[in-house]
Amino acid sequence: MSPLIETRGMTLAQGGTPVLRHVDFAINAGEIVTIVGPNGSGKSTLLKGLIGALTPVSGTVTRAPDLSIGYVPQSLHIDPTLPLTVQRFMNLPRRSKPQAVAEALRHAGLPDLGSAQMSELSGGQFQRVLLARALLMRPNLLILDEATQGLDQPGSAAFYRQIEEVRADLGCAVLMVSHDLHVVMAASDRVLCVNGHICCEGTPEVVRDAPEYRALFGSGTQGALALYRHEHNHDHGHDHHDHEGHTHAG
Amino acid sequence: MLDDFALRAALAGIGVALAAAPLGCFVVWRRMAYFGDATSHAALLGVALALTFQGPVLLGVLVVALLMALAVSTLSGRGLGEDTLLGVMAHAALALGLVAVSLLQGVRVDLMAYLFGDILAVTKSDLALIWSGAVLVIALLTWRWTALLSATLNPDLARASGINPRREQLVLTLTLAITVACAIKVVGALLIAALLIIPAAAARPLARTPEAMAAIAAGIGAFSALGGLGASFQWDTPTGPSIVSVAAGAFVLTSLLRSAIKARR
Numbered sequence: 001m002s003p004l005i006e007t008r009g010m011t012l013a014q015g016g017t018p019v020l021r022h023v024d025f026a027i028n029a030g031e032i033v034t035i036v037g038p039n040g041s042g043k044s045t046l047l048k049g050l051i052g053a054l055t056p057v058s059g060t061v062t063r064a065p066d067l068s069i070g071y072v073p074q075s076l077h078i079d080p081t082l083p084l085t086v087q088r089f090m091n092l093p094r095r096s097k098p099q100a101v102a103e104a105l106r107h108a109g110l111p112d113l114g115s116a117q118m119s120e121l122s123g124g125q126f127q128r129v130l131l132a133r134a135l136l137m138r139p140n141l142l143i144l145d146e147a148t149q150g151l152d153q154p155g156s157a158a159f160y161r162q163i164e165e166v167r168a169d170l171g172c173a174v175l176m177v178s179h180d181l182h183v184v185m186a187a188s189d190r191v192l193c194v195n196g197h198i199c200c201e202g203t204p205e206v207v208r209d210a211p212e213y214r215a216l217f218g219s220g221t222q223g224a225l226a227l228y229r230h231e232h233n234h235d236h237g238h239d240h241h242d243h244e245g246h247t248h249a250g
Numbered sequence: 251m252l253d254d255f256a257l258r259a260a261l262a263g264i265g266v267a268l269a270a271a272p273l274g275c276f277v278v279w280r281r282m283a284y285f286g287d288a289t290s291h292a293a294l295l296g297v298a299l300a301l302t303f304q305g306p307v308l309l310g311v312l313v314v315a316l317l318m319a320l321a322v323s324t325l326s327g328r329g330l331g332e333d334t335l336l337g338v339m340a341h342a343a344l345a346l347g348l349v350a351v352s353l354l355q356g357v358r359v360d361l362m363a364y365l366f367g368d369i370l371a372v373t374k375s376d377l378a379l380i381w382s383g384a385v386l387v388i389a390l391l392t393w394r395w396t397a398l399l400s401a402t403l404n405p406d407l408a409r410a411s412g413i414n415p416r417r418e419q420l421v422l423t424l425t426l427a428i429t430v431a432c433a434i435k436v437v438g439a440l441l442i443a444a445l446l447i448i449p450a451a452a453a454r455p456l457a458r459t460p461e462a463m464a465a466i467a468a469g470i471g472a473f474s475a476l477g478g479l480g481a482s483f484q485w486d487t488p489t490g491p492s493i494v495s496v497a498a499g500a501f502v503l504t505s506l507l508r509s510a511i512k513a514r515r
Contacts, residue, residue: 048406048409051406051409051410052409052410053405053406053409053410069410069411070410071406071407071410071411073404073406073407076403076404076407077404078403079279079280079281081278081279081450081451081454082279082402082403082460083454083457083458083459083460083462083463084403084459084460085458085459088459088460089403092396092399092400092403093396093397093399093400093408093411093413094396094411095396115458117458137411143410
């Protein structure tokens with residue numbers, strides 16, 4: 001099976017300065033891949049190259065013909081002069097059936113917010129609307145750029161759990177930039193450690209133990225790669241106990 | 251029927267207002283107010299060039315406005331801050347236009363008519379051009395509406411859905427140039443940007459969706475055109491500035507309305 005997106009020797013520049021060099025990367029259908037790296041390491045640049053917002057200065061990007069991307073940006077600033085209801089936002093850029101939108105909002109736990117203005121939402125509600133919109137087109141690749149930024153720990157845990165459900169549901173591949181290095185989904189098939197180039201990659205455990213990773217983030221508790229594990233065998237009932245379900249490794 | 255100059259003026263004003271309203275919404279949402287200024291101020295240079303080469307004024311305006319809009323959208327995002335760059339371009343274009351007009355030999359140019367508009371002198375053929383332009387602008391914006399809206403909201407989000415934000419920017423650039431060319435006779439080069447921005451800004455407090463904002467802006471724009479014309483007949487004031495004044499009045503009203511509604515909650 002050919003990958004959804006594949007890059008060979010992709011070099012990306014921002015404002016004339018190369019930010020990310022010689023990236024060989026591929027993501028296959030159904031895979032979960034997490035990108036970690038320090039600030040300014042080129043994580044978001046990599047995503048921009050993959051979705052086509054940046055044209056590589058050298059190298060190639062190949063996208064599968066049936067590729068359909070659901071993109072959840074790091075943050076979305078909506079200009080206060082632009083009136084936008086949740087309902088209208090969900091129908092950008094393509095209109096969906098009203099029932100489909102209502103169903104997506106219900107699934108995201110926001111059944112009554114269709115007529116609310118986007119600017120009236122809380123941070124957590126906003127993120128969930130972004131995710132619901134991205135899923136409406138039933139993408140085969142879901143891309144999340146630090147999607148849990150601004151969410152507290154229970155909020156992030158709930159968000160990650162939702163991503164797992166989504167993948168189980170849709171069977172889509174998931175590519176995400178981790179919000180912080182301390183929480184990476186243990187469900188990741190691969191972790192990519194990025195710092196101007198891809199410095200190491202592999203299963204979460206392999207990356208955690210890689211010398212390149214240790215060199216970047218240290219080996220003490222501060223640099224530890226903690227694995228978020230969602231315990232499926234019991235239910236805590238509500239979000240506030242969710243962080244107890246994490247296993248902090250490293 | 252179109253022999254009545256007042257009727258022609260009213261129709262010209264409404265035509266420009268209808269095209270300017272939805273375009274003006276994008277100008278406001280994308281924070282391109284100076285972009286409108288730069289393009290419309292360049293119109294004067296277009297007038298001078300058209301008179302020099304004895305071509306149709308509207309064509310000169312259209313070409314120069316388009317070149318200006320293209321130059322601005324190409325240059326923006328490199329080096330200088332966008333507002334600085336646009337400020338330089340807008341005023342340089344206006345100054346160059348004034349200088350160029352003064353250099354024209356043997357042609358008497360009614361400068362005031364191009365700076366502030368001369369809606370009462372609109373001819374039947376002007377009217378046909380204005381309405382063709384307005385219909386073209388509205389058709390282009392309607393056709394690209396959703397893509398434009400997505401690109402305005404967030405370029406990356408649009409990109410991920412297969413929309414090219416730069417192409418959508420070009421659509422806006424083109425419609426802006428057409429609107430400027432149509433509006434110069436109605437409100438003049440100095441006040442075209444006002445006709446773009448003020449009705450859209452006045453509509454904002456009353457709207458909950460982008461489409462509603464564009465529709466309300468069109469209503470406010472058309473009302474301002476008629477109100478301004480009426481006021482201009484009544485008190486013998488310059489028509490273009492009168493139209494803009496009525497629009498400004500609408501802006502104050504809707505802003506007060508919003509404050510009142512907020513205070514009630």
